[in-house]
Amino acid sequence: xxxxxRLSKAAYVEGILAGDRxxxxxxxxxxxxxxxxxxALADEVLSDVLPHxxxxxxxxxxxxxxxxxxxxxxxxxSHLTSNGxxxxxLTIDPSSQKTKGSILGDKTRMEELARDPNAFIxxxxxxxxxxGVSNKTREVMLLCEAxxxxxxxxxxxxxxxxxxxxxxxxxxxxxxxxxxxGDELQGIKKGIMEMAHAVVINKADGDNLKPAKRAKVExxxxxxxxxxxxxxxxxxxxxxxxxxxxxxxxxxEMMQKHSExxxxxxxxxxxxxxxxxxxxxxxxxxxxxxxxxRSEQVKAELEILTQKVKAGEVPALxxxxxxxxxxxGG
Amino acid sequence: xxxxxRLSKAAYVEGILAGDRxxxxxxxxxxxxxxxxxxALADEVLSDVLPHxxxxxxxxxxxxxxxxxxxxxxxxxSHLTSNGxxxxxLTIDPSSQKTKGSILGDKTRMEELARDPNAFIxxxxxxxxxxGVSNKTREVMLLCEAxxxxxxxxxxxxxxxxxxxxxxxxxxxxxxxxxxxGDELQGIKKGIMEMAHAVVINKADGDNLKPAKRAKVExxxxxxxxxxxxxxxxxxxxxxxxxxxxxxxxxxEMMQKHSExxxxxxxxxxxxxxxxxxxxxxxxxxxxxxxxxRSEQVKAELEILTQKVKAGEVPALxxxxxxxxxxxGG
Numbered sequence: 001x002x003x004x005x006r007l008s009k010a011a012y013v014e015g016i017l018a019g020d021r022x023x024x025x026x027x028x029x030x031x032x033x034x035x036x037x038x039x040a041l042a043d044e045v046l047s048d049v050l051p052h053x054x055x056x057x058x059x060x061x062x063x064x065x066x067x068x069x070x071x072x073x074x075x076x077x078s079h080l081t082s083n084g085x086x087x088x089x090l091t092i093d094p095s096s097q098k099t100k101g102s103i104l105g106d107k108t109r110m111e112e113l114a115r116d117p118n119a120f121i122x123x124x125x126x127x128x129x130x131x132g133v134s135n136k137t138r139e140v141m142l143l144c145e146a147x148x149x150x151x152x153x154x155x156x157x158x159x160x161x162x163x164x165x166x167x168x169x170x171x172x173x174x175x176x177x178x179x180x181x182g183d184e185l186q187g188i189k190k191g192i193m194e195m196a197h198a199v200v201i202n203k204a205d206g207d208n209l210k211p212a213k214r215a216k217v218e219x220x221x222x223x224x225x226x227x228x229x230x231x232x233x234x235x236x237x238x239x240x241x242x243x244x245x246x247x248x249x250x251x252x253e254m255m256q257k258h259s260e261x262x263x264x265x266x267x268x269x270x271x272x273x274x275x276x277x278x279x280x281x282x283x284x285x286x287x288x289x290x291x292x293x294r295s296e297q298v299k300a301e302l303e304i305l306t307q308k309v310k311a312g313e314v315p316a317l318x319x320x321x322x323x324x325x326x327x328x329g330g
Numbered sequence: 331x332x333x334x335x336r337l338s339k340a341a342y343v344e345g346i347l348a349g350d351r352x353x354x355x356x357x358x359x360x361x362x363x364x365x366x367x368x369x370a371l372a373d374e375v376l377s378d379v380l381p382h383x384x385x386x387x388x389x390x391x392x393x394x395x396x397x398x399x400x401x402x403x404x405x406x407x408s409h410l411t412s413n414g415x416x417x418x419x420l421t422i423d424p425s426s427q428k429t430k431g432s433i434l435g436d437k438t439r440m441e442e443l444a445r446d447p448n449a450f451i452x453x454x455x456x457x458x459x460x461x462g463v464s465n466k467t468r469e470v471m472l473l474c475e476a477x478x479x480x481x482x483x484x485x486x487x488x489x490x491x492x493x494x495x496x497x498x499x500x501x502x503x504x505x506x507x508x509x510x511x512g513d514e515l516q517g518i519k520k521g522i523m524e525m526a527h528a529v530v531i532n533k534a535d536g537d538n539l540k541p542a543k544r545a546k547v548e549x550x551x552x553x554x555x556x557x558x559x560x561x562x563x564x565x566x567x568x569x570x571x572x573x574x575x576x577x578x579x580x581x582x583e584m585m586q587k588h589s590e591x592x593x594x595x596x597x598x599x600x601x602x603x604x605x606x607x608x609x610x611x612x613x614x615x616x617x618x619x620x621x622x623x624r625s626e627q628v629k630a631e632l633e634i635l636t637q638k639v640k641a642g643e644v645p646a647l648x649x650x651x652x653x654x655x656x657x658x659g660g
Contacts, residue, residue: 043648193524194520194524195520227520283646309606312384317468324618
């Protein structure tokens, strides 16, 4: 019954802990599989490597298309690897299913990093898995940590649900923006700006340098009006040019400062523990929900009730009771 | 089997539609009951009055303790009723269980409104109901609408989950603040400011007037940097003194302008429809979750797994699978 591509548990665990990229890649494929036997094995592999996780700096980065995320990650990543850091870049694009094509796509748009022996680029599968948890980025992150990466960079497009997801799994959340507030914000979901530990204004070069500096002051003033971060960290605003590779070192210094602060005051540990627990609860909700919504009776009734709720014929609460009763045969 | 205090369905419906306050109060008690027969009857009453809902302006108001919410609601409410509006004030305090005491409490802290024949004050029960939906504010709001109130004001304390809940059921969400940003923001949860359709700076009187005016400019600048509201509404900043009753009329004018705008561009209707549908989905999740977490086996296993996840002994995903399997006997 063993699939050709499946290794033994020990082979996965040993390979990952030895930092073998090929084994790591195959372990990620296993974690992202929709095959039940694959997932059972993945669960065991994850359990075994779990004690070896937690040592990396976990960074989330978001921003709407056109803000220069790929170029920024290239410049930032190269800065890190040239300073001796091992970097894993995980990308989440909820709009695209994972294909070999998108892997190649990521490697093409980050050409320099793709060739860098100290960097590892991997798009993260997202979307519906039948009856499972739809996003495995957190598990992939843990595998990368066990494989010895110092920094895990999780990239997401600033337009959807995935920002909250990523914010819930990283230590530092960075929002990449452009000068000239307004237009480019149309695409960003409300609430994302308040989650950011830093706003970095990209393309601060040429004629854009002056507006970028002005935007920096504006955002700095605005962020001071936001509720304080529970960690005691005050959100920072930086400017950079990923193209000209200016301001990149400052961003990295800021992250190190943050890391030092939250490590010292104990927030890092308590936050990660809280993140783990809420991930547990969210997974329970998702598994429960997917069992529920996969039921044929629920599907049929849901369609009818949705129309009735939309038309204002049935109160939402009553409709919910009816749907749940269908599932439990009440 | 009929309880002494329960009326017939027809009596509830007729009484509500006739605007009978006493019947309305008893219907609210029915909706908030934990008794199964009460809830079944409440479902029917709600279904019958549903076609008569939707005509009120639904306003949410939040702010940390000390910001002067009660005084503001008194001043604002009296302004409305003296302009011929019928006003219902629903208060949510997640920290307190509903008791006769807290009803009296609300009436004491809003003495003027409590005596006003055109106002109706009611604290909303929240907290756990065994196996049900824990917050019924939305259903209470619908009852009040059917009873003919023109404006429903839902008050909540700006420190917890209830803001997101309330934001999901109103047309206009108002954040009450004080001048001197920083300190009073400590209590506000991140993301709340970005949800607000207006920030109103209270206590803009005496020596506080100047700082309030300055704060107004700062917040106005900051809010312009936020992502745009899907309705096309640009969040406003106003100053007022609830004590001196200044600036109150301006707040009401702003809300009317908003109402006009979202009615004209169709956002009001589409937003309310979306709110109804997501309330339906949330109720399903809550009912499903409460069935799940009430199971004795789940309770026992949850305690063990929580410890293991916290200690980093079991991955969150694996723990979730185990817990769900316990429920379905897998």
